[in-house]
Amino acid sequence: MTGRLTPLALSILAVAAWAVSLGVLAARPEPFLVALPGLLVLATLARRAPVPRCVVAHRISSDRLFEGETTTVTVTVSADAPVALVELLGPLPPGAQLRSGRHRAVMTLRAGDPVEWTYELRFPRRGVHDLGTIAVRMRDRLGLRTWEHRYVDSMAVRVYPRVVPLRSLPRPFHTQPSVGDYVSSALGEGIEPGDIRQFAPGDRIKHVNWRASLRLGRLHVTQRHLERNADVVLMLDTLAEVGAPPGTTLDESVRAAASLATAYLARKDRVGLITYGGVMSWVRPASGAAQYERLADGLLRADVVFTYVAKDLLRVPPRVLSPQALVIAITPLLDRRFAKAVLDLAARGFDLVVLVVSPVEVTRTALAGSATDDLACRLWALERRSELAELRRHGLPVLEWRPPEPLEAALVGARRRRVRLASAG
Amino acid sequence: MIRLLAAVSAAALLALLRLTSRAEVVLWVGLLGLALAAVAIAAGWRWAATAAAVVFLVGYTVALRLESRAVEPGAALGLGLALLLLLGAVDLARRARGATVHGPVVGATLVRWIALGAGSFLAATLAMELAAVVAGTLPAVASPLLAAAGGLGSVLVLAALLRRAG
Numbered sequence: 001m002t003g004r005l006t007p008l009a010l011s012i013l014a015v016a017a018w019a020v021s022l023g024v025l026a027a028r029p030e031p032f033l034v035a036l037p038g039l040l041v042l043a044t045l046a047r048r049a050p051v052p053r054c055v056v057a058h059r060i061s062s063d064r065l066f067e068g069e070t071t072t073v074t075v076t077v078s079a080d081a082p083v084a085l086v087e088l089l090g091p092l093p094p095g096a097q098l099r100s101g102r103h104r105a106v107m108t109l110r111a112g113d114p115v116e117w118t119y120e121l122r123f124p125r126r127g128v129h130d131l132g133t134i135a136v137r138m139r140d141r142l143g144l145r146t147w148e149h150r151y152v153d154s155m156a157v158r159v160y161p162r163v164v165p166l167r168s169l170p171r172p173f174h175t176q177p178s179v180g181d182y183v184s185s186a187l188g189e190g191i192e193p194g195d196i197r198q199f200a201p202g203d204r205i206k207h208v209n210w211r212a213s214l215r216l217g218r219l220h221v222t223q224r225h226l227e228r229n230a231d232v233v234l235m236l237d238t239l240a241e242v243g244a245p246p247g248t249t250l251d252e253s254v255r256a257a258a259s260l261a262t263a264y265l266a267r268k269d270r271v272g273l274i275t276y277g278g279v280m281s282w283v284r285p286a287s288g289a290a291q292y293e294r295l296a297d298g299l300l301r302a303d304v305v306f307t308y309v310a311k312d313l314l315r316v317p318p319r320v321l322s323p324q325a326l327v328i329a330i331t332p333l334l335d336r337r338f339a340k341a342v343l344d345l346a347a348r349g350f351d352l353v354v355l356v357v358s359p360v361e362v363t364r365t366a367l368a369g370s371a372t373d374d375l376a377c378r379l380w381a382l383e384r385r386s387e388l389a390e391l392r393r394h395g396l397p398v399l400e401w402r403p404p405e406p407l408e409a410a411l412v413g414a415r416r417r418r419v420r421l422a423s424a425g
Numbered sequence: 426m427i428r429l430l431a432a433v434s435a436a437a438l439l440a441l442l443r444l445t446s447r448a449e450v451v452l453w454v455g456l457l458g459l460a461l462a463a464v465a466i467a468a469g470w471r472w473a474a475t476a477a478a479v480v481f482l483v484g485y486t487v488a489l490r491l492e493s494r495a496v497e498p499g500a501a502l503g504l505g506l507a508l509l510l511l512l513g514a515v516d517l518a519r520r521a522r523g524a525t526v527h528g529p530v531v532g533a534t535l536v537r538w539i540a541l542g543a544g545s546f547l548a549a550t551l552a553m554e555l556a557a558v559v560a561g562t563l564p565a566v567a568s569p570l571l572a573a574a575g576g577l578g579s580v581l582v583l584a585a586l587l588r589r590a591g
Contacts, residue, residue: 117527
């Protein structure tokens with residue numbers, strides 16, 4: 001704990017010095033008397049004051065939130081001996097907003113009488129926010145000396161991206177051997193009825209189609225289609241972003257990725273993640289609730305890291321980016337390196353969908369909205385239309401999402417476009 | 426509440442100046458001090474509070490020179506306490522700005538300043554008695570030099586104390 005003089009002590013010394021000087025100059029005793037209270041106050045500095053001590057403890061109501069939710073920070077302060085004045089600066093991480101109360105407090109502590117103080121924080125943006133540090137400043141009775149220390153208790157709140165329910169999802173072309181929700185063309189154990197064939201030794205009685213058997217005079221069984229799952233890899237562009245937090249293109253992309261991951265995992269699919277940017281990272285495809293945690297952790301850390309280097313997707317292990325996987329590239333298409341990577345994947349025969357988060361709408365929202373801004377945005381939209389047309393000419397299914405329109409609206413187009421592509425192929 | 430305390434002390438300082446002298450120059454100096462105090466209270470600037478205190482002090486000294494009255498220890502002590510209260514209240518207001526205030530912070534501050542006032546009054550009474558005894562034994566020619574040396578010495582001792590404490 002560090003102790004030091006307060007500016008108040010220096011102010012009192014200055015005023016006392018002025019009073020003494022004026023008393024000498026004016027040859028009057030009154031200015032000396034004016035200086036007397038100040039001199040008495042300063043004389044208390046001769047006594048070595050004991051360092052005041054207080055115990056700080058804090059807790060948060062919830063350490064896992066979704067964007068836009070709030071948590072309450074409760075700080076409890078107590079002391080064995082009275083403390084004249086305690087100033088506390090509670091945690092307010094960048095990006096968090098005070099919903100109610102204040103993150104600074106000033107209090108007088110009585111011995112053994114704890115004081116509790118609460119405030120509410122709102123987190124509009126995803127991320128891992130540190131709420132573990134409280135700065136404490138204590139003052140002596142006359143406010144001349146101050147002692148400061150930092151109370152640190154590792155405490156973080158994880159703010160997950162907002163998830164919207166999705167029903168129209170791009171359907172993978174290839175399925176995997178595990179059980180899932182996609183009706184496979186192969187026959188086997190399943191729910192969806194397929195073909196009818198003559199009974200053979202080994203067939204189970206419950207598969208006998210009695211109606212067909214009675215009509216045809218011989219036992220027949222109903223064959224069923226297998227229900228399989230698929231591998232889905234979400235490829236997130238973290239090379240560049242535009243817009244103002246919490247509504248940047250990357251924020252919107254992360255929300256889209258979280259929503260897609262939730263929807264595919266609900267269908268028993270295996271979902272993986274690749275963040276493609278200055279720092280490249282990935283999460284191996286898997287299914288289940290634990291996988292959502294892994295994906296959400298990966299999405300929490302997704303951030304733009306500037307680089308001149310174009311990362312090669314060949315570095316990604318095949319078990320992460322398997323050739324049978326449906327790759328959904330989520331990008332604002334601000335950096336040509338990502339478009340090149342996507343075209344490279346398409347050339348390698350990957351089943352690919354490009355979900356383009358429109359930076360024009362995001363930028364328009366962030367701008368003041370003057371006529372010049374509007375004109376610039378319209379020109380930019382025209383330019384981007386030609387860029388998207390170029391990608392479509394390469395045979396890529398490109399979906400354009402213009403936040404704040406619902407993601408579902410952009411994904412509905414995926415079904416139509418991919419069906420058309422499949423039939424054309 | 427804390428700002429109100431500072432405002433009351435600034436008003437008391439102006440009133441004390443007016444009670445000491447009715448001269449126009451003293452009024453103007455007092456109003457300048459009040460303006461600086463208002464700035465300090467509104468903006469939470471310590472330098473403005475210190476400047477206001479010095480201006481009030483200068484005004485008081487001018488008033489004393491103009492009036493040449495008998496020594497009034499009560500008024501001088503009251504002025505000293507009001508100056509301290511102004512400095513302390515502005516400092517506290519600055520610390521409490523944008524913060525939640527828990528417990529009797531202002532009440533405790535007031536109690537401390539009242540205790541300080543009582544201590545100052547006792548010390549002033551003792552000092553005046555001692556001065557009356559010492560004044561009789563000293564030659565009149567040496568007294569300004571002794572006053573200056575005493576004043577300088579006390580300020581230097583306090584500065585040394587501050588340095589040690591800081």
